[in-house]
Amino acid sequence: MGGAPPMGGPPPGIDPQIYQWFLSVDADRSGRISTQELQQALVNGNWSHFNSETCRLMIGMFDKDHSGTIELHEFQALWNYIQQWKGVFERFDSNRTGSIECGELQTALQQMGYNLSPQFCQTIILKFDVRGRRCLTLDNFIQSCVMLKSLTDAFRTRDTAGTGHVQMSYEDFMSLAIINKT
Numbered sequence: 001m002g003g004a005p006p007m008g009g010p011p012p013g014i015d016p017q018i019y020q021w022f023l024s025v026d027a028d029r030s031g032r033i034s035t036q037e038l039q040q041a042l043v044n045g046n047w048s049h050f051n052s053e054t055c056r057l058m059i060g061m062f063d064k065d066h067s068g069t070i071e072l073h074e075f076q077a078l079w080n081y082i083q084q085w086k087g088v089f090e091r092f093d094s095n096r097t098g099s100i101e102c103g104e105l106q107t108a109l110q111q112m113g114y115n116l117s118p119q120f121c122q123t124i125i126l127k128f129d130v131r132g133r134r135c136l137t138l139d140n141f142i143q144s145c146v147m148l149k150s151l152t153d154a155f156r157t158r159d160t161a162g163t164g165h166v167q168m169s170y171e172d173f174m175s176l177a178i179i180n181k182t
Contacts, residue, residue, distance in 0.1 A: 011072070018076050025075075032069035035059050042082070042139070045098025050139035051130065057146055058082070085142045088112075099135035101125075114148060124148075151176070 010019035025033055025041040035055045042050040058081070062074040070078060092108035093100055100108065106121040128140040136144060154176050158166040168176075 014072060014076055018079050019072070021079070022072050022075050030069075032067070032071050033059070033075055034069050044137040044139055045093075048131075048137065051143070054139040054143040057143060061146070082142070085145070086138060089138050089141050097135070099133065099137050100141055101135045105136065105141075109148070112145070114152070154179070 010016050021041075022033070025037050027037050027040070028034075035052060038059060039049055039052050039055040042055065044050065058078055059068070059070055062070050062078045062081070064074060088108065089100065092104045092111075094104055095101075102118060102121050102125055105125065106116065106118055109116055109121065124144050125134060125136060128136055128144045130140070131137075155166065158168060158172075
């Protein structure tokens with residue numbers, strides 16, 4: 001499904017607004033969205049552009065042909081994904097600052113099924129808060145949640161009894177950390 005999207009209107013099954021947004025994001029008119037194009041198009045609540053790592057990670061999640069870019073149908077799926085995360089983010093940004101602080105993050109993660117301590121939530125913020133503001137913008141929130149899900153999924157494949165504990169070799173642990181590094 002590569003190549004430039006047809007001119008005139010959206011193809012069947014594509015939301016017209018998403019089609020128009022795709023056309024505006026596709027700066028080089030290649031019919032595909034790159035990480036750089038996506039980064040220029042996405043902004044946080046404070047008008048800063050999404051960080052490149054979050055954009056790369058999201059493109060990778062929806063890039064079915066492993067080209068490093070996404071076409072129109074993949075873009076629509078990505079757009080819906082971003083809107084879902086934005087809804088979660090806004091629901092837990094209780095003080096409406098456009099960012100999530102530690103307490104808000106812990107509440108959000110608890111409601112998503114993660115039972116993590118305030119100290120671990122602070123560690124997440126320290127890892128993903130590149131601006132040093134002690135909070136997460138939408139892009140960093142998405143990136144941290146994707147990392148948590150990825151690591152949790154990898155842990156669960158090793159926790160076959162569902163006890164919350166696994167025994168693994170040092171090399172298995174390092175593989176888990178490197179493969180799931182964001």
